[in-house]
Amino acid sequence: MSFSGCTSVPKQIGPKQTSHWAYSPNTISVHPLSRIQTNGDSTSVVAHIAMLDGDGFACRGVGTLIVRIVAQNGTVLQEEVVNLQNPETNREFFDAVTRTYRLQNLHVPNDTKHAKLSATFNSVGDKGIRSKTSTLINHDNNE
Numbered sequence: 001m002s003f004s005g006c007t008s009v010p011k012q013i014g015p016k017q018t019s020h021w022a023y024s025p026n027t028i029s030v031h032p033l034s035r036i037q038t039n040g041d042s043t044s045v046v047a048h049i050a051m052l053d054g055d056g057f058a059c060r061g062v063g064t065l066i067v068r069i070v071a072q073n074g075t076v077l078q079e080e081v082v083n084l085q086n087p088e089t090n091r092e093f094f095d096a097v098t099r100t101y102r103l104q105n106l107h108v109p110n111d112t113k114h115a116k117l118s119a120t121f122n123s124v125g126d127k128g129i130r131s132k133t134s135t136l137i138n139h140d141n142n143e
Contacts, residue, residue, distance in 0.1 A: 063123035
């Protein structure tokens with residue numbers, strides 16, 4: 001008797017890089033799961049960035065994602081650029097449960113009580129789209 005293996009999980013090959021992808025992101029936003037967290041001696045931001053297609057459905061994007069964290073006084077605390085044109089990187093940052101791109105360990109000064117978070121997405125062959133700025137509050141820093 002012989003059994004051949006089969007699986008119902010589709011092979012992950014990622015989206016094709018085209019300039020006219022039918023369900024490419026139309027808007028992006030800072031998801032409410034984004035937060036400032038303190039772990040021991042370090043403080044960091046966990047950013048969740050949602051992308052929605054023209055029909056309002058969560059989607060992935062092919063392009064460059066730029067996440068910027070700014071202090072209340074306007075000083076840039078952290079800027080992270082993620083190349084989502086690379087399929088492996090795209091899969092690494094995409095959280096399948098929340099359907100958002102999750103960037104962790106974006107370090108900020110330990111005394112950060114408030115920060116402003118925004119994101120810009122530049123897709124292949126299209127103009128960039130920008131999220132509204134969201135204010136994060138560090139509930140761990142009650143000083």
